[in-house]
Amino acid sequence: MVSLQLQDLGAAYGGNQVLSGISTPPLTGGQLVALLGPNAAGKSTLFRRIFGLLPGSGTVHIDGTDSPNPIAYMPQDNGSRPVLSVYEAILLARMQGRRLKVLPEDHAEVERVLDVLDIGHLRSRNAGDLSGGQRQMIGAAQALVQNPRVLLMDEPTSALDLSRQIDMLTLLQRLAKEQELLIIVALHDIGYALRFADAAMVIDKGRMIACGPTAEVVTAEMVREVFEVEARIEPCSKGSPQLIVERRAAQPSDLRPGGML
Numbered sequence: 001m002v003s004l005q006l007q008d009l010g011a012a013y014g015g016n017q018v019l020s021g022i023s024t025p026p027l028t029g030g031q032l033v034a035l036l037g038p039n040a041a042g043k044s045t046l047f048r049r050i051f052g053l054l055p056g057s058g059t060v061h062i063d064g065t066d067s068p069n070p071i072a073y074m075p076q077d078n079g080s081r082p083v084l085s086v087y088e089a090i091l092l093a094r095m096q097g098r099r100l101k102v103l104p105e106d107h108a109e110v111e112r113v114l115d116v117l118d119i120g121h122l123r124s125r126n127a128g129d130l131s132g133g134q135r136q137m138i139g140a141a142q143a144l145v146q147n148p149r150v151l152l153m154d155e156p157t158s159a160l161d162l163s164r165q166i167d168m169l170t171l172l173q174r175l176a177k178e179q180e181l182l183i184i185v186a187l188h189d190i191g192y193a194l195r196f197a198d199a200a201m202v203i204d205k206g207r208m209i210a211c212g213p214t215a216e217v218v219t220a221e222m223v224r225e226v227f228e229v230e231a232r233i234e235p236c237s238k239g240s241p242q243l244i245v246e247r248r249a250a251q252p253s254d255l256r257p258g259g260m261l
């Protein structure tokens with residue numbers, strides 16, 4: 001089974017150090033892992049560093065696979081290629097790092113992901129003419145069609161409506177289990193992390209705060225410290241944990257004369 005371990009990763013843009021000392025225990029396939037952190041914490045940068053788009057210190061270890069391209073990365077905004085149809089854009093993603101000749105199995109894979117994501121009706125549309133949510137679904141298709149063992153997805157639900165958010169996270173949870181993939185999703189919705197993720201990584205100001213089983217990592221204390229919000233985590237009537245946000249946590253600056261309190 002695939003496993004990914006980060007050791008002391010760092011990354012910088014120019015002279016600006018954005019990530020440092022990011023380490024994890026081995027994260028094994030079969031799990032959906034939520035990557036959590038406030039705006040500008042370094043989540044996208046961490047994905048770029050793991051995927052090899054950014055140089056930096058430290059090591060990314062991948063074991064348990066002989067795939068030449070074990071990792072796929074879905075960026076926050078996959079941009080658009082107005083000259084391609086949706087089908088062609090997904091096929092192009094499939095061929096990256098493979099070979100020049102398109103084989104029947106490549107077309108079969110494109111058909112498979114169109115079907116899995118229920119976006120077959122978009123196949124002939126111009127990839128540049130899609131809505132934000134449709135573009136996000138195409139981005140997911142472009143990552144899945146590469147048949148990765150490790151899938152990094154940067155806020156894959158941010159542009160989706162409520163039912164599609166649930167569909168997407170349910171699908172990722174199922175794919176992780178059925179195909180023993182390691183799927184890491186950056187999320188802003190901590191409630192979704194509690195509901196869907198087996199494990200969670202929390203980063204803040206470019207540092208790893210916690211990494212482990214979701215129930216151990218996502219606590220009211222962590223939410224207060226990292227997200228500056230007072231919240232409770234309580235089981236809903238069906239027994240699953242949910243986040244109940246009460247208010248913004250008081251900050252030292254709020255206590256100064258003229259501050260919020």
Ligand SMILES: Nc1ncnc2c1ncn2[C@@H]1O[C@H](COP(=O)(O)OP(=O)(O)OP(=O)(O)O)[C@@H](O)[C@H]1O
Nearest residue numbers: 013016018037038039040041042043044045046076
């Ligand atoms: N291409 C870049 N050049 C210079 N600085 C960058 C670049 N991309 C990101 N940064 C900076 O790196 C820091 C981390 O950004 P990053 O996009 O990784 O955060 P994030 O956790 O994904 O944020 P968000 O939740 O807002 O998407 C920020 O201070 C950001 O301004």
